Amino acid sequence: MRSSAHVVRAELVGLAGVVERNVYLVRRYIWWDLAFFVWTVANALTIVFIAEGVEAAGGQIDLERTITILLIGAVIWAYLGDIFEVLTETVAWERWEGTIEYTFMAPLARSMHLGGMGLFAVAYALVRAVLLFWVVAFFFDVDMPQANYTAALVVLAVASVSFVGIGMMTAVLPLISPEKGTQLGFIAQGILLVVSGVYYPVSVLPEWMQWLATISPATYALEGVRAAILEGDGLAELRDELWPLVVIGVVSVPLGLEVFRRGERHAKRTGKLKRSG
């Protein structure tokens, strides 16, 4: 009989293995990463330059504030996209490499497997988000003297739990539908983009969309990070953003694991848990 300490140790070794595997792959496909990063920078620049465009067309705006709002929106959006992408690859990448059957027949708890993917996703997305923020900020004359970066990072860290939970739910889609699963994941991501106030205040949305915004963790992440960067709010002032993030995180991770478990069971029943779609 294996002791529980032995089991926990084995699970943690497996979790570290998932993280390490992803680090290996980033190193091996580094040119893909660089190309993708340049594309993300270009995308963020295109959005942030809209502020300059509005002023050049005669619009009356607080240019610096608008630039910062758009910059934070673009960075958080890229951060969320990276987390979703890594988690979706839990199945899609393994199927592409042909390793999916070996990974799913290994004696590692699925929670540890997905937890390892989530841990790597957060670290990977955070590095890219920080780089993106500084690279894009370099193009604009933005002064953020009040910015409370520590508080912004805490908000992002708390929001990451919810993002990983939702990512687990979308990660199962390629398992259920090998042909359309990844694309269906983009729909979930797109809905979050529309309703969460990434580039505009949630108040401009129709009422039913505003309701959706209240259950999107991205809404609170954006409001919290913006308040920390623009107003210099500390954690005490950010409690209205932090507690919904904690609640959504506590609900979304177990829900994500359950959705994945059911999807895996469906794939085993229908024969879709295999290397070729």
Place this chain on the structure above:
Amino acid sequence: MTTAVEVRDLRKEFVTRGGRRLRRRRVPALRGVSFTIAQGECVAILGQNGSGKSTLVRLLSTLLLAEGGTAEIFGHDVFRDPRAVRRLVNRVSVEAAFFKKMSSAENLAYAARFYGMTPRETGPRIPEILERVGFPAERRREPMENLSRGMQQKVALARALLTSPVLLLLDEPTTGLDPRSKLEVQEFIRELRRTHDATILLCTHDLVEAELLADRVGILDRGELLCLESTEALKRRFDASTLEEAFLASTGRVFEDDPEEEDDTS
């Protein structure tokens, strides 16, 4: 003698769409398969493409759920207690599946981590095990995509052995290999039987391989296990001088007739 594998009335179907109206139909892949394998025994399941061999291996690997019947590995229910089964089983399939850009050493270390083995534990074992399967140790840092199919299959064997499985599922491990690599892999499987207490289920459509490696040979045809006996008993039963003749007598078809692939459709 301890029973390693006990399969009773195992049934599996897949849903496929066919015909002009793309109607869904259920295609049986396994029809009430029953057999047992004793600990330390090597059993070969012989069958053509679409006979259900891969489905059987994937069911025992916990990658599929059955429509009916039971399967136990060393007393653990494959469908109710899959994690206990996974600790005991490893598998080598026809395609050596690896992360192509990672080296053989990295792939092995990663796979072993899923079985709770740390880099400190696998560090000295990986070169040893690669050497045992005849893989040149100096190439262990090369990406898998640079290796030949035969080399990749040796690494697949090493990966399976690294976790010290008590049941090894070999699903056409030599298919597509050049004659030399095929002989090397077969020799290694024999050596494994001599030096380890591993139980082996070998699914193959290579008659010579089945006769060479297995204690007993089963014939699986269109999802039905027609017989499972020693090669000599099979030949006696069907009054055949070769295994090929025994296959023909039991199935009514020549071995080369390749029915439409029905495995794992969905």
